[in-house]
Amino acid sequence: MRWYVELEPRVRDDFRERDQCFIRPALIYTLAPKTSLWLGYAYVRTYVDNPLLQDEHRAWQQLLHEFEPIDGIRLRSWTRLEQRKFESAGDIGHKIRQRVAMNIPFAHHPNLSTLISNEYHHNMNSTDYGARSGFDQNRLFLGLAWKASPQSLIEIGYLNQYINRRNEDAMNHVLATTLYYNF
Numbered sequence: 443m444r445w446y447v448e449l450e451p452r453v454r455d456d457f458r459e460r461d462q463c464f465i466r467p468a469l470i471y472t473l474a475p476k477t478s479l480w481l482g483y484a485y486v487r488t489y490v491d492n493p494l495l496q497d498e499h500r501a502w503q504q505l506l507h508e509f510e511p512i513d514g515i516r517l518r519s520w521t522r523l524e525q526r527k528f529e530s531a532g533d534i535g536h537k538i539r540q541r542v543a544m545n546i547p548f549a550h551h552p553n554l555s556t557l558i559s560n561e562y563h564h565n566m567n568s569t570d571y572g573a574r575s576g577f578d579q580n581r582l583f584l585g586l587a588w589k590a591s592p593q594s595l596i597e598i599g600y601l602n603q604y605i606n607r608r609n610e611d612a613m614n615h616v617l618a619t620t621l622y623y624n625f
Contacts, residue, residue, distance in 0.1 A: 443469060443470065443471055444469075444470045444472075444624060444625065445467065445468065445469050445470065445624075445625045446467065446468045446469075446470055446480075446482075446622070446623070446624050446625065447465070447466065447467045447468075447623055447625070448464065448465075448466040448467075448468075448620065448621070448622050448623075449463075449464070449465055449466075449621055450462075450463070450464040450466070450620050450621075451463045451464075452464075452616075452618075459489065460489040461488070461489060462486060462487065462488045462489065463486070463487045464484055464485070464486050465484065465485045466482055466483070466484040467482060467483060468480045468481060468482030468483070468502075468504075469481045469482070470624075476507060476508040476509070476510075477505070477506070477507045477508075478505075478506050479503070479504070479505060479506075480502075480503065480504035480505075480506060480522075481502075481503055482501075482502045482503075482504065483499070483500065483501055483502070484498075484499070484500040484502060484524075485497075485498070485499060485500075486498040486499075486500065496528075496529075496530075497528065497529040497530075498526060498527065498528050498529070499526075499527045499529070500524050500525065500526050500527070501524070501525045502522055502523060502524045502525070503522070503523045504520050504521065504522040504523075505520065505521050506518065506519070506520040507519050507520070514546075514547050515544060515545065515546050515547075516544070516545040516547075516555075517542070517543070517544050518542070518543045518544075518545075519540075519541065519542045519543075520540075520541050521538070521539070521540050522538070522539040522540075522541070523536070523537070523538055524536070524537045524538075524539065526569075526573075528571045530571075531569065531570050531571035532570055533567075533569035533570045533571060534569075535565060535566075535567060535569045535571070535573045536565070536566040536567050537563060537564065537565050537566060537573075537578065538563075538564050538566060539561060539562065539563050539564075540561065540562045541559060541560070541561040541562075542559065542560055542561075543557060543558070543559035543583075544557070544558045544559070545557055545587055546558075553588060553589040553590070554586060554587070554588050554589075555586070555587050556584075556585075556586060556587075557583065557584070557585050557586060557587040557597055557599065558583070558584055559581075559582075559583045560580070560581070560582050560583075561580070561581040561583075562577075562580055563577075563578040563579045563580070563581075564576065564577055564578060565577075565578045574606075574608070576606075577606050578605070578606055579603060579604060579605045579606060580603075580604045581601060581602070581603050581604075582601070582602045583597075583599055583600070583601045583602075583618065584599050584600050585597055585598050585599010585600060585601075585618070586598055586599055593623055593624045593625065594621065594622065594623050594624075595621075595622040596619070596620070596621050596622075597618070597619065597620045597622075598617075598618070598619045598620075599617075599618060600615070600616070600617065600618070601614075601615075601616040601617075601618040602614075602615060602616075603616060
């Protein structure tokens, strides 16, 4: 058993406004050397004028598998189930997320790698807070991953987020930075 925490602040409008802040702790149970089960919680604060969407609580479960490296290139896949509850809404939303990530290390800097990932989101039900059943969004990331210590990882790069909306789909171009820490 291990535990983990992720802190992910997000800003918008050319760094002028806060967008969201995620705090995601989890317990991790190792099933095999490269396969683990995760049980987590996320508190999400969204800085919008709509009080219905400001404070969110998520329970989540995840299966993570890292494949054997090929020429130093690591491929990792996780499948996550989420139960989403907004404080001002009655429904619980159920979502499945699938992410595949590839790390390509720099030959002369083993703690630094290029990171490419893609993550697909699918809502399993419609809710009173606006989630619609079906395809929700896709996130494509290209950036750098730095293993700062045996316990910590920092990712920074470009995130292209495509969101399926009722009236008009959205595409966000994001400078994303995430700090991961394992205990």
